[in-house]
Amino acid sequence: xxxxxxxxxxxxxxxxxxxxxxxxxxxxxxxxxxxxxxxxxxxxxxxxxxxxxxxxxxxxxxxxxxxxxxxxxxxxxxxxxxxxxxxxxxxxxxxxxxxxxxxxxxxxxxxxxxxxxxxxxxxxxxxxxxxxxxxxxxxxxxxxxxxxxxxxxxxxxxxxxxxxxxxxxxxxxxxxxxxxxxxxxxxxxxxxxxxxxxxxxxxxxxxxxxxxxxxxx
Numbered sequence: 001x002x003x004x005x006x007x008x009x010x011x012x013x014x015x016x017x018x019x020x021x022x023x024x025x026x027x028x029x030x031x032x033x034x035x036x037x038x039x040x041x042x043x044x045x046x047x048x049x050x051x052x053x054x055x056x057x058x059x060x061x062x063x064x065x066x067x068x069x070x071x072x073x074x075x076x077x078x079x080x081x082x083x084x085x086x087x088x089x090x091x092x093x094x095x096x097x098x099x100x101x102x103x104x105x106x107x108x109x110x111x112x113x114x115x116x117x118x119x120x121x122x123x124x125x126x127x128x129x130x131x132x133x134x135x136x137x138x139x140x141x142x143x144x145x146x147x148x149x150x151x152x153x154x155x156x157x158x159x160x161x162x163x164x165x166x167x168x169x170x171x172x173x174x175x176x177x178x179x180x181x182x183x184x185x186x187x188x189x190x191x192x193x194x195x196x197x198x199x200x201x202x203x204x205x206x207x208x209x210x211x212x213x214x215x216x217x
Contacts, residue, residue, distance in 0.1 A: 010036040039063025069099035080121040103127025167209035
């Protein structure tokens with residue numbers, strides 16, 4: 001049997017926290033190694049257990065989820081983090097992405113969606129629903145319109161095609177199938193794209209692509 005994913009779960013409602021922990025423990029590939037009811041507990045738990053994924057609520061006492069992400073980043077403890085929230089505030093979503101969150105699941109979503117999102121972020125992928133991804137991208141694109149942007153005009157035709165598919169939320173494997181190229185070739189294109197555009201990650205690249213659709217077509 002393959003190694004189970006080690007998870008830390010942070011949620012300030014004990015009933016909710018215990019219920020989610022039980023759901024996660026019932027998955028054959030997941031193990032909850034620690035739980036936290038306050039944000040201040042999370043950095044020490046992360047340092048002690050070095051989990052594969054942190055499942056983090058935004059509305060935590062003492063340190064909010066966003067403050068936890070910032071603290072982990074400053075301490076060199078960044079790790080794949082999935083936000084689990086009841087918030088409908090797209091500003092929260094954008095800030096979570098900027099601080100390094102790899103995905104976001106709403107508390108009203110199904111358990112299966114939570115399980116798959118955890119697996120995705122553990123594998124180094126993003127885990128945002130199409131609706132949330134579009135909210136984040138649209139918000140960031142609006143912000144970037146007020147600042148100079150290194151455009152997509154420097155990209156080759158194939159690189160522009162990759163950028164467009166990234167903006168649509170496709171993973172590297174899906175992009176490879178769509179363009180009939182290898183996954184390694186997709187990765188090389190992305191390295192070149194990030195270098196040429198100055199984008200730091202897929203979300204920022206997607207925002208650029210939305211902002212400059214004519215150039216990315």
